[in-house]
Amino acid sequence: MGNFGLSAKVDVIAPSASLQVAQRALELKRLGKDIINLSIGEPDFNVPxxxxxxxxxxxxxxxxxxxxxxxxxxxxxxxxxxxxxxxxxxxxxxxxxxxxxxxxxxxxxxxxxxxxxxxxxxxxxxxxxxxxxxxxxxxxxxxxxxxxxxxxxxxxxxxxxxxxxxxxxxxxxxxxxxxxxxxxxxxxxxxxxxxxxxxxxxxxxxxxxxxxxxxxxxxxxxxxxxxxxxxxxxxxxxxxxxxxxxxxxxxxxxxxxxxxxxxxxxxxxxxxxxxxxISDVLKNDVEDMRKTYEKRRQILIDGLKETIFPYIIPQATFYMLLNISKLNMKSLEASKYILEECGVATVPGIAFGESIDDYVRISFATSDEMLLKAIQRFKNINI
Ligand SMILES: Cc1ncc(COP(=O)(O)O)c(C=O)c1O
Missing domain, CATH: 3.40.640.10 (Type I PLP-dependent aspartate aminotransferase-like (Major domain))
Structure with missing residues (x-):
């Protein structure tokens, strides 16, 4: 790396843990692997x-x-x-x-x-x-x-x-x-x-x-x-x-x-x-999207019961934390393992602080089909 004399504050900003997993997910996808991306931080809906x-x-x-x-x-x-x-x-x-x-x-x-x-x-x-x-x-x-x-x-x-x-x-x-x-x-x-x-x-x-x-x-x-x-x-x-x-x-x-x-x-x-x-879109379109997320949340609540991952039921958002302690790994390692073993991209909890290093975050801003497929792959994990 050249010495460009960039600011010290830029130097101290570490590359994010989630990007490491995202990068590997991209590589695997390029190699033709069927990757389910549950690391997404945005709605999968189009603008109303x-x-x-x-x-x-x-x-x-x-x-x-x-x-x-x-x-x-x-x-x-x-x-x-x-x-x-x-x-x-x-x-x-x-x-x-x-x-x-x-x-x-x-x-x-x-x-x-x-x-x-x-x-x-x-x-x-x-x-x-x-x-x-x-x-x-x-x-x-x-x-x-x-x-x-x-x-x-x-x-x-x-x-x-x-x-x-x-x-x-x-x-x-x-x-x-x-x-x-x-x-x-x-x-x-x-x-x-x-x-x-x-x-x-x-x-x-x-x-x-x-x-x-x-x-x-x-x-x-x-x-x-x-x-x-x-x-x-x-x-x-x-x-x-x-x-x-x-x-x-x-x-x-x-x-x-x-x-x-x-x-x-x-x-x-x-x-x-x-x-x-604003008011009409909140009442109609946003409410429809919310109800869809709620159904997907239920798919996860029902399906994940049969996996090795206990989970935290979200009261809001389209995210869910999975407890990965049964893998005997911390979150970055677990996230990488889940990606390699199941082809499912998640976000390691450590990205959000040490308190959540025994968890990975999944997103249900994706289709029912993808969620069901991911659950099936989680069920096949052998430890
Ligand atoms: C907690 C939180 N705050 C803020 C943002 C950023 O939102 P925006 O896209 O409006 O900048 C995000 C996006 O992921 C978020 O999760």
Missing amino acids: VPIKEGLYQALENNYTHYTESQGVLDLRKELAKELGHDIEADQIILCSGCKLGIYLALETILNPGDEVILLEPAWVSYKHMITIAHGKSVSVKTNEKNNFIPTIEDIKKAITDKTKAIIINNPNNPSGQLMPKEILDEIVQLAKEKNLFIISDEIYSDIVYEKESFYSMLNYDYEKIIITSGFSKNFAMTGLRLGYIVAKKEIAKAINKLHQHIGTCAPSIAQYGIMGK
Whole structure:
């Protein structure tokens, strides 16, 4: 490798464990092996028809120019109404995906050396974004016994005088678990006492199977809560890059200062494409997709019983954690083994923190046929 004098922060970002498995899956596929990809992190559905029509119309209307940096005002008003809780349009910033929203939030609140608490399992990008923003991530471990929900005592232990924020991912990728209201109450109380920010990533909030158990951070009026979400997962439009941030006006204004220089605006076509359609698409198309995921979840619940993999039933998302301890391997090795033995690609739990090194993540954003085929292959594992 040449010495190009790249930044130290890029050097410390390790290649992801999941990419190692994905790379090998690609090699095996090229060799003609029949690989079932259960490592996917996006819906297998196409964008709903009403949105497709909106996108064509947006192009026809030449809505291809920059928009207001914070997002088209009428769309922000529509979204504010949909979110409820008296959210106002100027509390919302539309940006190129939820991921950018999280990064902008971190860059807005962190000074060098500030600590951010991550609750395991923690989505792979959080810790890297914190590093890029010159912060330090501090992980709080969880376990299956507690449904991968952290205890408030463990969170308290992780707080130092450098702690600036806590990131919550509710519903959680990869566990599919929902944070109970009681722990959210305690976290908000703690954040108030310690003057901490809360970044709540709620990107999977419309893919929930136990709707009464989902409690959004929108319910709290603590001023240092920043919510990030978007339309990638619920509207099956990952490549159209439309996410959003909700925060108190002053914070939203500060975040948008960065957004102006880093992102300019969210894609105009995506913004105009969904405009006027959010409520109906949520009621109809998103609900249909959710029901399909729910049926697939049931296929896994029924079929996996006869395999060597106990599993965690997800309350939300299209992910499921399989316990791989019977293989007597840690997750990266197990993921590689499952790929070579069964031709099934999974994501090693270690990608989400040490607490989940006895698990691999599978995704049910794929057809019933593929799920049944994968289950059959798992049944044939001999240990
Ligand atoms: C927990 C979580 N947050 C954020 C994102 C990113 O979403 P987007 O595609 O809107 O940037 C993902 C995508 O996998 C995710 O799983």
